[in-house]
Amino acid sequence: MKIVVFSGAGMSAESGISTFRDNNGLWANFKIEEVATPHAWSNNPEMVQSFYNQRRKQIIESSPNEAHKLIKELEKIGDVTVVTQNIDDLHERAGSKHVVHLHGNIREAKSSGPNQEARYYPIDGWELKMGDLCEDGFQLRPHVVWFGEAVPNLEVASNLITAASVLIVIGTSLQVYPAAGLIHSAARNCTKFLIDPNADQLQIPSDFIVLNETASEGMLQCLGLLKEKSGLS
Ligand SMILES: NC(=O)c1ccc[n+]([C@@H]2O[C@H](COP(=O)([O-])OP(=O)(O)OC[C@H]3O[C@@H](n4cnc5c(N)ncnc54)[C@H](O)[C@@H]3O)[C@@H](O)[C@H]2O)c1
Known part of the structure; x- marks a missing residue:
C-alpha cells in the first residue's frame, strides 16, 4: 500500500x-x-531574519505530538511518504523516514543569491545572524519558500500523490496555492481521507x-480503518 500523508499547519497545532x-x-x-x-x-532583512529565528526557537523547543507518532506508525502497514507544507521538522523527529518539504525546512539555511536551491545548510541552534554568509558570498536566509516564490518540490509531490493508493490530508485549510491543488493529483481509485476539526467548511472532492x-x-x-483494510486489526 502506497500511503501519502499531506500535512499542513494544523498537524503541529x-x-x-x-x-x-489562528487569531x-x-x-x-x-x-x-x-x-x-x-x-x-x-x-527589511533584519526583521525577516529575526521573525524566522523566533519561529525556529519555538520549533526547537516543541516536540512531535501523537499525530506525528501515529504517522510514523503507518510505516508498519505500507510505504509511507509525508508531503508537508510545514517548515518545522516534527515529522522527522517523530521518526518518519520519507519527508518531502514543499515550503522548505526552517532548520536549514540557503543562499539569498541567484543560486538559492543549489545547497541547503543545517543551522546549528536557533539563530541565523545577519553577516552569516553562504559560500557564494551572499547572506544566508532561511530555507523557506515565500509567497510569490517557486515551489521546487511541487512536481515530486504531485508524482507521489498520483501514485498513492491512500492519501491522508491533514490539518490544512487548502488555501495556499499551488500546494493546495495537489489533492487533485490523486487517482480515482485512491482511498482519500481529510482530517481537520473544520473539515466541514473546506471545499474538497466528494470522494474524500x-x-x-x-x-x-x-x-x-484513520489508522484503525487502514489496519482493518489491510487485515492487521
Ligand atoms: N508548523 C509549521 O511549520 C507552520 C505553522 C504555521 C504556518 N505554516 C505554513 O503556512 C502555510 C499555511 O497553510 P496551511 O493550510 O498549512 O495552514 P492554515 O493555517 O491555513 O490551516 C490550518 C488548518 O489546520 C486546522 N487545524 C487547527 N487545529 C488543528 C488540529 N489540532 N488538528 C488538525 N487540524 C487543525 C485548521 O482548521 C485549518 O484548516 C503553509 O505553508 C504552512 O505550512 C507552517
Missing part, C-alpha cells in the same frame, strides 16, 4: 505551534507581506472520507 490563520497566534502579529515575501527580505477531528484523534481513527 497540538505541539503548540500556531497555525497560519491569537504569533503569526497573527505579523502581516504576511512583512515577513514572508521576497519583497519583505529586500526591504471526512474526519472532522483534531490531527491526533483523526489519525487514530
